Amino acid sequence: RKEVEQDPGPFNVPEGATVAFNCTYSNSASQSFFWYRQDCRKEPKLLMSVYSSGNEDGRFTAQLNRASQYISLLIRDSKLSDSATYLCVVPREWGDYKLSFGAGTTVTVRA
Amino acid sequence: DADVTQTPRNRITKTGKRIMLECSQTKGHDRMYWYRQDPGLGLRLIYYSFDVKDINKGEISDGYSVSRQAQAKFSLSLESAIPNQTALYFCATGGGGTNEQFFGPGTRLTVL
Numbered sequence: 001r002k003e004v005e006q007d008p009g010p011f012n013v014p015e016g017a018t019v020a021f022n023c024t025y026s027n028s029a030s031q032s033f034f035w036y037r038q039d040c041r042k043e044p045k046l047l048m049s050v051y052s053s054g055n056e057d058g059r060f061t062a063q064l065n066r067a068s069q070y071i072s073l074l075i076r077d078s079k080l081s082d083s084a085t086y087l088c089v090v091p092r093e094w095g096d097y098k099l100s101f102g103a104g105t106t107v108t109v110r111a
Numbered sequence: 112d113a114d115v116t117q118t119p120r121n122r123i124t125k126t127g128k129r130i131m132l133e134c135s136q137t138k139g140h141d142r143m144y145w146y147r148q149d150p151g152l153g154l155r156l157i158y159y160s161f162d163v164k165d166i167n168k169g170e171i172s173d174g175y176s177v178s179r180q181a182q183a184k185f186s187l188s189l190e191s192a193i194p195n196q197t198a199l200y201f202c203a204t205g206g207g208g209t210n211e212q213f214f215g216p217g218t219r220l221t222v223l
Contacts, residue, residue: 004153032210043201043214044154087153091210097142097161098169099212101153 003027004090006102013078013109020074021105023088033071034089035062038104044087048073078109114138115215117202123221130189132218134202142205143185144212145169145177147198154201160185192222 006023013019025033032051036044048055050071054063061074075082088102115136124130134143141162146154146169156169158177166177174196176188189196199219203212 008151034211041199041217041219043216045214046211049211097205097210098156098159099210101146101155103151103153 003092003100004088004102006088006105008103008105010106010108013107015078015080015109015111017078017109018074018076019078019107020072021086021107022070022072023102023105024068024070025088025090025100026069027090027092027100028066028069029094030090031094032091033062033064034099035060035071035073036087036089036101038085038087040085047086073105075107078107080109080111083107083109113216115202115204115213117200117215117218119218120216121219123223124192125223126191126193128192128222130192130220132187132200132202132220134185134187134215136183136202136204136213136215138204138206138213139182140204140206140213141182143179144203144205145175145185145187146201146203147171147196148201148217149198157187157200189220189222192220194222196220197222 035047037047038044050062059076085104085106087104092098144159145157160179202215205212
């Protein structure tokens with residue numbers, strides 16, 4: 001089983017729609033999680049950190065389900081500028097400062 | 112100015128050539144990383160360094176070497192480039208007690 005798995009998409013949604021997608025992880029001991037955003041062939045940038053059951057930042061909500069070992073990202077009121085690839089990132093082992101990256105979920109928001 | 116810079120941004124080279132990719136950071140972070148990204152795959156760790164005297168292999172280090180010249184500089188070398196090393200290469204830094212990493216703009220390398 002891969003350490004981090006994501007639905008690659010693409011999710012093609014109209015402006016204003018809500019889109020949600022999941023990421024599953026294999027290490028049940030993981031305590032913190034990240035969503036990074038990556039625009040086409042550019043560097044990943046941190047979108048959101050998740051340390052407990054979830055986190056909300058404006059139109060973005062991340063939720064953590066430890067029992068089923070998945071993290072979800074929900075984008076409300078989608079904007080054209082939300083079009084990107086969203087990377088799910090999970091620390092490998094506590095204290096070793098190494099990360100496992102999912103391959104990414106591509107979201108395209110159309111006018 | 113960007114906190115993490117990479118040079119060159121694009122490079123086309125031929126099989127067998129030696130290539131060096133450079134990374135510099137102004138964030139004052141101790142930890143530095145080199146990743147490669149291929150289509151459909153997550154970022155994969157090549158090498159990482161937690162301070163100037165610390166160098167560690169990642170999951171795909173074969174065919175690569177690194178040098179940590181200073182806290183702020185971490186370079187990646189391909190001693191004899193081969194076509195399957197064609198990829199997008201990212202340098203990243205991390206500091207303190209957080210797992211968050213900050214990425215450079217990437218180097219697009221093509222090996223013919």
